[in-house]
Structures are given as structure tokens and as C-alpha cells.
Amino acid sequence: MNWKRSILAILTILSMYSVFFALSHSLGEPQVQAQLELYQTNLILNASSWNPQQENISNISQNLIGQNPLSVAQFSYEKALNLTSDSLNKLAENEGSIVTETPRQQLKQNIAKNQEVIEDLNLKLAIITAEENNLNLANTYLSKISDQNLINTLNSIWIKREDIDSNAEKIINNRLEGWFQLKTLERLYDVENNQVKLENILDEQQILAQKAITTLFALSLIPVFGGVIGFGILVFLLTQLLLKKQDSILAINYNKTWESPWNWETIWQVFIVGFFFLSQVLLPIIFGVSGFNPAVLDIKGKALYVLCSYFLMAGGGLLVLYLSLKPFFPLPEDWFKLSNKNWYWWGIGGYLVAIPLVFLVSIINQLIWQGRGGSNPLLLLALESQDKFALIIFFVTASIAAPIFEEIMFRGFLLPSLTRYFPVWGSIVLSAVIFAVAHLSLAETIPLAILGIILGIVYTRSRSLLASITVHSLWNSGTLFSLFLLGSS
Structure with a gap:
């Protein structure tokens, strides 16, 4: 073997090790497809609020969002929750084997990020199941959220429908967005019997729903x-x-x-x-x-x-x-x-x-x-x-x-x-x-x-x-x- 082939052999070993390491590392990483599914799920939830007057347009929108968008959304979010929980468990298992400071800090950041994602998924699953009138399951998801003020607010709006905090609207706007925000505000104004705000939020839902239908079609x-x-x-x-x-x-x-x-x-x-x-x-x-x-x-x-x-x-x-x-x-x-x-x-x-x-x-x-x-x-x-x-x-x-x-x-x-x-x-x-x-x-x-x-x-x-x-x-x-x-x- 001449010197050129010797160098090529060394570079091959280094390169293939890096490729093998990258492929092995990707095995534990979530796919972007999982996030794409949640983005599309949110679009379907937004579109589900649309109430077009023309029957033919209504049929088109029904084909785009499906027969039971809430069940589809619950399945997608539960799937994402299971995947993220698995990732968190694997990260926790690896935490003890890290000996150097920089990787340990990176691992802790990843663990914290996964914990935030899990809490957000539990929050959204609580609202989805509450909208489906599955209040026991909604309460289970709510119990896994760390913010007690948020738990009390959502519990009073979706489950008890009484004793609503005066800061409920502010809490909802700070923590929720899109369909989850509008549906919770709709329920809040309905419980409070605030017809003006309720009509405004319903109009806002229609605007967001039309935009979602257009995006789904595109x-x-x-x-x-x-x-x-x-x-x-x-x-x-x-x-x-x-x-x-x-x-x-x-x-x-x-x-x-x-x-x-x-x-x-x-x-x-x-x-x-x-x-x-x-x-x-x-x-x-x-x-x-x-x-x-x-x-x-x-x-x-x-x-x-x-x-x-x-x-x-x-x-x-x-x-x-x-x-x-x-x-x-x-x-x-x-x-x-x-x-x-x-x-x-x-x-x-x-x-x-x-x-x-x-x-x-x-x-x-x-x-x-x-x-x-x-x-x-x-x-x-x-x-x-x-x-x-x-x-x-x-x-x-x-x-x-x-x-x-x-x-x-x-x-x-x-x-x-x-x-x-x-x-x-x-x-x-x-x-x-x-x-x-x-x-x-x-x-x-x-x-x-x-x-x-x-x-x-x-x-x-x-x-x-x-x-x-x-x-x-x-x-x-x-x-x-x-x-x-x-x-x-």
C-alpha cells in the first residue's frame, strides 16, 4: 500500500466513524414530520370552526378537515406526547453517564426543553378533550401542568364553569394561541354571559378558519x-x-x-x-x-x-x-x-x-x-x-x-x-x-x-x-x- 492509499484509508476511517456516529445519533432524534403533523393538526382545528353558507363550499371544507377533527387532533397530540416522553426518559438515562461539563449542560438544556414541550402538549390535550366533553380525561391532563393558576383558570372555565378568576382572560391570552386560545375565550365569555365579546370571538374564529381552509387547500x-x-x-x-x-x-x-x-x-x-x-x-x-x-x-x-x-x-x-x-x-x-x-x-x-x-x-x-x-x-x-x-x-x-x-x-x-x-x-x-x-x-x-x-x-x-x-x-x-x-x- 503506497502513501496515498494509506492517507485515504485513514481519512476513510475518520469519515465513516463520523457518518456512523451521526446516523446513530439520529436514531434517538424525533423527525420533523412529527412537528409537521402538529402544525397540520392545528390548521385542521382552526378550519373546523368555519361555517360557510354555501353547501358546496361546506362539502369541500369537510373533505379537507375530515369527519371528526377533534379525534384526529387528540390522536396527533397524544402521539407527540408519547414520543417526547420517550425522548425525555432516554435523556434522563444518559444524564448519569456524562462526565464533562459542556455535554452535561447541553443535556440539561435538552431535558428542560422536553419538559416544556410535554407541559404544552398536556395543556393542549386538556383543551381538546374538554371540547370533546371528556372532562375526566381533561382533568387528568390538567393535573400534569405545573402552573397552578393556569390549572385553576382552565378548570373553572372548562370543567366547573364557575368561580372564574378576574384575570382569566389575561392568563388565557398569555399562555394560549390559535384555536386553543379562541375556544377557551369562547367558553369563558359563554360562562360569563358576555355576548358582545362572545360574538367578537366567534367572528375572529371565522376569519382564522377561512385562512386555515385556504392554507389546507394550498x-x-x-x-x-x-x-x-x-x-x-x-x-x-x-x-x-x-x-x-x-x-x-x-x-x-x-x-x-x-x-x-x-x-x-x-x-x-x-x-x-x-x-x-x-x-x-x-x-x-x-x-x-x-x-x-x-x-x-x-x-x-x-x-x-x-x-x-x-x-x-x-x-x-x-x-x-x-x-x-x-x-x-x-x-x-x-x-x-x-x-x-x-x-x-x-x-x-x-x-x-x-x-x-x-x-x-x-x-x-x-x-x-x-x-x-x-x-x-x-x-x-x-x-x-x-x-x-x-x-x-x-x-x-x-x-x-x-x-x-x-x-x-x-x-x-x-x-x-x-x-x-x-x-x-x-x-x-x-x-x-x-x-x-x-x-x-x-x-x-x-x-x-x-x-x-x-x-x-x-x-x-x-x-x-x-x-x-x-x-x-x-x-x-x-x-x-x-x-x-x-x-x-
């Missing part, structure tokens, strides 16, 4: 309409493949490989040094030594940090790719080809087909992981951010920079390079699995692998990086759009 546009169209395209392509076989659209370039003048060592070098080592070892060390802590930044600062760190990673990765392939210049034909005939149709069609496939796989994936397995931290930042500048930065990062860099690396370089050793279909699957693992979230591995396979099929058939970049960009843009709508609700 959220359903991409998955429902895009999914139906995508499913139709998929059925057409598979039917044509069965009937026309070699002359079908999916058979285009299906077995055409690339001429690869480099061997496995170059492939290994590019991805270990230019992707995993750079992103998981080198950049974290640089930021750690500098003393820079992105956690103290506001949302704009975090958005800029994400963008800058991604550009550093992408720039370094592309530099390693260039230097690794430079001895083989000029490259054979078809390498890193941007456009080809009908590349845009492949891009749009690939995105539409990805919607129903990834959605179905995600449902199965949820059953497997039960809300665990972590998620991309960028999703949570985008969900919680309503700052326009930050959202633009997130869009540039996720919908422009990431598709370009990742498609060059995974579809432009890795997939074609693998065709030297594997058939095209095997190269598509293997590159998709590596693509999924590179996102460092166990819960997202299967859906991202399916997306990676679709990206690989689009690229191998179209022979255009612009086609796979389009699919990738549309996918990330659709995700950000949904997060923005949910976060603004």
Missing part, C-alpha cells in the same frame, strides 16, 4: 394534483414498457454505460475526501477551533451560516473532483453533459412521478421508525422561519445550490463511474443508497433512496444533468413551499 395542491398526474404518468410509462419493450420511453439508454478511464480508487478518493471527510470532519473541526457557535445566531444569521457552510463544502468538493479528474482530461463524451433533447420533460415528469412514489414509501417509513430517526435540521429552520430574507437564503441553499452540487457529484460523477463495475440499474441503486446515507438521517434513508433512484433513472435516460437538477430542485422547492405555508399558519 398544501393539498402539490401532493394531490401532482400525485394524481404523477401516478398517471407512471402507469403510462410502465404500460408502454410492457407493450413496446425496447421501443418504450423507459428503455431509452437503459443499458448504455459511460466510458470511465479511472478506477475505483479515484471514485473512493472523490467521495471520501471531497464529500464525507470535508463535510463531516474538516469543516466541523475548522468551525470548532474558531470558536464560532451558530446556535447563538438569530434566524437570519443561521440562514447565512447554512448557506456559507454549504458553499464551502460544495466548493471544496468540486475542487477535489476537478483535481482528481484532471489527469484524465479531456474526458470522454457524455461526461457531465448538461442538456440534451427533451431534458425539461424528463425533469418535470420525473418530479411528478416522484410525488406518489416517495409519498407511499414515506407512509411505510413512518410505520417503521414511529416518529424517530431524525431529519434534516434545515427543514426545522425553514418551518420556524417566517423572515423573508431567511426564506430566500434557504431557497438558494436547498433549491439551487444543493441540486447543482449533489447532482454533479452523485449523478454526474458517481453513477456513471459505477457503470464500469456494475450494470446501469445496479449503479442507479447503489448511487441512490449512498445519496440517501449522505443525508445522515436514518428516517429519511428509504424515501431519499427512492428519490435517488428516480433521479438516476432520469439522468441515465435523458443523459442530461439539467434534467436531474430540475427534479431535485422542484422537489426541494415543493418541500420549502409546504414548510412556509405550515409555518405561517
Whole structure:
């Protein structure tokens, strides 16, 4: 083994350890999907108060919110409560094994945060079950809240319906928001027989409900309409493949490989040094030594940090790719080809087909992981951010920079390079699995692998990086759009 391979072996060990550690850590982390479900649940609760005059509009709203929104809301919040309670128990179990001060402080902060979340979930479950007239269960949830003034206030409004504190309105406005606030105020004014305030709060509920209905409809546009169209395209392509076989659209370039003048060592070098080592070892060390802590930044600062760190990673990765392939210049034909005939149709069609496939796989994936397995931290930042500048930065990062860099690396370089050793279909699957693992979230591995396979099929058939970049960009843009709508609700 020469010195180059020795260094590569050391970097591989360091990189794979970091990847394994990140994946293991994600196993105990909640998915962003769990928070998305609560955001959507709150939208459904808000929308449930709507009373449109037209019957056809009422039917549409009923289809959006379902037959029993309170039962759905109770299930979602109980699921979130169980997940958070499990996380708190695991954190408490680990507390005794921490010996250094900084991790111990971080662990205590996480425990305190989980305790706050649990109290908030108990509070909202108390109101949901009280609205369902399940007063015994509501009282059980109320008993788990630490704020005695809040317990007394809600108990007097929802359960006893008497002896209401004069500061009840102020307490409600300080601790509750959205449907939970308005429903509790509605019950308060009803008990107090304050008709003026009661009418005002009912009007406010209608305004919030109409907004929620509009948001739910907008959220359903991409998955429902895009999914139906995508499913139709998929059925057409598979039917044509069965009937026309070699002359079908999916058979285009299906077995055409690339001429690869480099061997496995170059492939290994590019991805270990230019992707995993750079992103998981080198950049974290640089930021750690500098003393820079992105956690103290506001949302704009975090958005800029994400963008800058991604550009550093992408720039370094592309530099390693260039230097690794430079001895083989000029490259054979078809390498890193941007456009080809009908590349845009492949891009749009690939995105539409990805919607129903990834959605179905995600449902199965949820059953497997039960809300665990972590998620991309960028999703949570985008969900919680309503700052326009930050959202633009997130869009540039996720919908422009990431598709370009990742498609060059995974579809432009890795997939074609693998065709030297594997058939095209095997190269598509293997590159998709590596693509999924590179996102460092166990819960997202299967859906991202399916997306990676679709990206690989689009690229191998179209022979255009612009086609796979389009699919990738549309996918990330659709995700950000949904997060923005949910976060603004």
C-alpha cells in the first residue's frame, strides 16, 4: 500500500466513524414530520370552526378537515406526547453517564426543553378533550401542568364553569394561541354571559378558519394534483414498457454505460475526501477551533451560516473532483453533459412521478421508525422561519445550490463511474443508497433512496444533468413551499 492509499484509508476511517456516529445519533432524534403533523393538526382545528353558507363550499371544507377533527387532533397530540416522553426518559438515562461539563449542560438544556414541550402538549390535550366533553380525561391532563393558576383558570372555565378568576382572560391570552386560545375565550365569555365579546370571538374564529381552509387547500395542491398526474404518468410509462419493450420511453439508454478511464480508487478518493471527510470532519473541526457557535445566531444569521457552510463544502468538493479528474482530461463524451433533447420533460415528469412514489414509501417509513430517526435540521429552520430574507437564503441553499452540487457529484460523477463495475440499474441503486446515507438521517434513508433512484433513472435516460437538477430542485422547492405555508399558519 503506497502513501496515498494509506492517507485515504485513514481519512476513510475518520469519515465513516463520523457518518456512523451521526446516523446513530439520529436514531434517538424525533423527525420533523412529527412537528409537521402538529402544525397540520392545528390548521385542521382552526378550519373546523368555519361555517360557510354555501353547501358546496361546506362539502369541500369537510373533505379537507375530515369527519371528526377533534379525534384526529387528540390522536396527533397524544402521539407527540408519547414520543417526547420517550425522548425525555432516554435523556434522563444518559444524564448519569456524562462526565464533562459542556455535554452535561447541553443535556440539561435538552431535558428542560422536553419538559416544556410535554407541559404544552398536556395543556393542549386538556383543551381538546374538554371540547370533546371528556372532562375526566381533561382533568387528568390538567393535573400534569405545573402552573397552578393556569390549572385553576382552565378548570373553572372548562370543567366547573364557575368561580372564574378576574384575570382569566389575561392568563388565557398569555399562555394560549390559535384555536386553543379562541375556544377557551369562547367558553369563558359563554360562562360569563358576555355576548358582545362572545360574538367578537366567534367572528375572529371565522376569519382564522377561512385562512386555515385556504392554507389546507394550498398544501393539498402539490401532493394531490401532482400525485394524481404523477401516478398517471407512471402507469403510462410502465404500460408502454410492457407493450413496446425496447421501443418504450423507459428503455431509452437503459443499458448504455459511460466510458470511465479511472478506477475505483479515484471514485473512493472523490467521495471520501471531497464529500464525507470535508463535510463531516474538516469543516466541523475548522468551525470548532474558531470558536464560532451558530446556535447563538438569530434566524437570519443561521440562514447565512447554512448557506456559507454549504458553499464551502460544495466548493471544496468540486475542487477535489476537478483535481482528481484532471489527469484524465479531456474526458470522454457524455461526461457531465448538461442538456440534451427533451431534458425539461424528463425533469418535470420525473418530479411528478416522484410525488406518489416517495409519498407511499414515506407512509411505510413512518410505520417503521414511529416518529424517530431524525431529519434534516434545515427543514426545522425553514418551518420556524417566517423572515423573508431567511426564506430566500434557504431557497438558494436547498433549491439551487444543493441540486447543482449533489447532482454533479452523485449523478454526474458517481453513477456513471459505477457503470464500469456494475450494470446501469445496479449503479442507479447503489448511487441512490449512498445519496440517501449522505443525508445522515436514518428516517429519511428509504424515501431519499427512492428519490435517488428516480433521479438516476432520469439522468441515465435523458443523459442530461439539467434534467436531474430540475427534479431535485422542484422537489426541494415543493418541500420549502409546504414548510412556509405550515409555518405561517
